[in-house]
Amino acid sequence: NDDEIPTGVFATLGQCYSPRCTAKNQCYSPICSRLPGQVSLEKHPRIFLSQANKKRRREIRPIYRKERLWVVSVTKEIFDNTSTEDRKRQENIFELIYTENDFVDDLNYLQTYWITKILDIDYGTEESRKNLVNDLFSNIMEIYDINSKLAADLSKRQGESPVVNRIGDVMLKHVTNFEPFVKYGSQQMISKYKLETEKAISPIFSKFVEDTERLPESRKLELNGYLTKPTTRLGRYNLLLREILKHTPKDHPDQVDIPQAMTIIAGFLSKVNEEAGKKENEFNLEMLNEKFSLKYADDLQELELRSEERRMIMKGSLKRKGTGPESSDMQVYLLDNCLFITKQKYVQNIEQYKIYKKPIPLALLVIFLPDQAKKIPSILPYGRSSTGGSVTTNNIEVPAPTNNKSGYPIVFVHLGRQGFGQITLYANTLLARRQWVHKIEHQRLALTEKQKVFDIIPISERFFNSLNRVNCATTYGSSTLIGSDQGVYLKKEKKEDEPVRVLEMDKVSQIEILDGYNLVLVLADKILYTYSLDALLSHDTGVKRGRKISNHVSFFKFGEVIEKTLVCLVRYNAMTSTIRALEPHANPEPKKKMKPHLGIFLRGSTEGLKAYKDLYIPGEATSLQYFKNIICVGSAKGFQMVNIGSARVQSVLDPSDESHDFILQRESLRPISMFRHPDGTILLCYNEIAFYIDKKGRRVRSGWMINWEGAPTAFAFRFPYVIGFDPKFIEVRHMDTGKLVQVIPGTNIRCLNPDPIDIIHCVTEDRLLGCELVFELKFVGT
16 A cells, blocks of 8 residues: 555654754754654644545645744645645745844854954954954944844735735845945955964964854854855845746736846845955965065065966966975966966975976966877967967977876976976876866966967968078068078968969078169078069069179178168178178169059169178177168177268277176177167167167166067067067067067077068978968057
């Protein structure tokens, strides 16, 4: 017989399940059989049953504590006259009201047994006790004032009728005052930390907490459990209201009021999460700052942990494998701007951190997974679909794949001259490693987009390779002339067009088009040639012959000085460099100016170059810049200026300026480029540093200096930015602040036109594809 089958347990008939529950010390369970007033079998000899249909289903009326269910708070007549759907609604309303009363009672308990007692105990000073209460309980009594009024109005509405008709208006009246929940929720982490810290350092407070938590009024719930009740209560409101709404008739006023109240509550919940996130971030950074030992002050200043913009993205433990003391857990922190690795240590039982490696700016961070090296694409300038972010194997010696018994390896690489190289750390699980890689990549890309100054515009992606390396490039109209190991190529603007070779010759290192003279200068295998532009770019299939200008040419530079257009070619011989200045001359018959485009050229030009003057400087010249009345040359002796008229050579730097003395002490410095600032000062760019001088060669902006992250071999200028080209990355810095604003990593990066100030052509290698990518750095917004 189905009626004979047990369907539940009637707890009041048995002994309490808690081993600590006795007749004198009852437990906290609401259905404990020893609690006074508990339901007994004598008072309720049978359970109310109703056979609703022939299938002998039972509608069992649960029996718990009287105040916990609406069904036991009303008479049988009311219950029978209430529809099934409304019964569910009344139960949900009943739950909302009694849980609100419980919540207010809990807040009152905190006031009575904790806040008041802490202020009265013999512990510390009165001010310190007030501060402790404020840290632990924040504005919890503001919430008590608001919710006690809400509980009173809900109880009043419940007292008006056993069947509550409307509840949404009461909620809507009070939820607009829930702003104190936001402040309280944001302080939760601080409250928890303060409680644990105070218990650890004060035996008196620890004993007070232990004794109070054992009181019957505490219901054996720890203080932390009560401190979280306001935030959990705010989140529970919409769950309760949603159930009420589910069983509310469509034309009922609550169908309007409850959704409005839920929207307001959801807004406060969103604010709580936002403010709690901010406070948690601020708190974590503050705790981290306090745990660093003082000898790492310089690194702390670089991290800017107290900056309002600083955010902690992720933190966790990774292992460093090794022998002896080198094998240990490392605490790794990912901030919004950098990643750094620390080691934990204890000084007089106080936890401290020491920075294990120099913090890595995210722009200079590269990571790769050695056990997946073959699957990871190379790093190329972002903007290409084939790029793989910063997960790369380029420029890095990839360790042999490791077995996963020792963990899942991540190799962190700090790019640049000031970086520490690379370090391999191990995550305990594959999931942990994925989280680290994802967080680092996501934040690095977000930072890149935020700080991006230059876009990458591909010119040629897979045509050139290691057998035909690109060495130089220049612009002609909307097309590009590219010089490589096998000749000169013309690349039209259309992306689908492959470069076409227009001149076959070996080792082309420089190309320059002389506007207005119909000339192209080509330096190939240290021999300088001139070609007629129209002949070079014509569609004739015959051999295109140029005029040989000079042998043993290291490089040349085209520009204007003393109101003359000159081509200066540099030849190094023994201990001196000869700078031969040539002046382009045009056909005396004037030509009609035409917009340059392919297919329209004048034939039979007699244009060429004529000698102007020879200049001599000591040492090997490596760079040359044009100014109004002089040319400046970079050499092993530093920056030197040459007067075109008198041929006099002197140092750019004023030898009487003592602030230049440090340059003599740095033998590794190599002068490369000079750029004029709009304010008249001149930026001197060396391979390690950059600083400003005035027209007389004296140092200006004392204390201001750029220390390049890499070791640039070339520079470009696009006000207000100066761009340095290291073989492993391009760094872009602001000329006024010197701040690093963008880094573009790559492999064997080269600038293809010396000291550009307008269009910047570059090339980098893609080792996995075995080709070279020619691209243009385009200023964002142009």
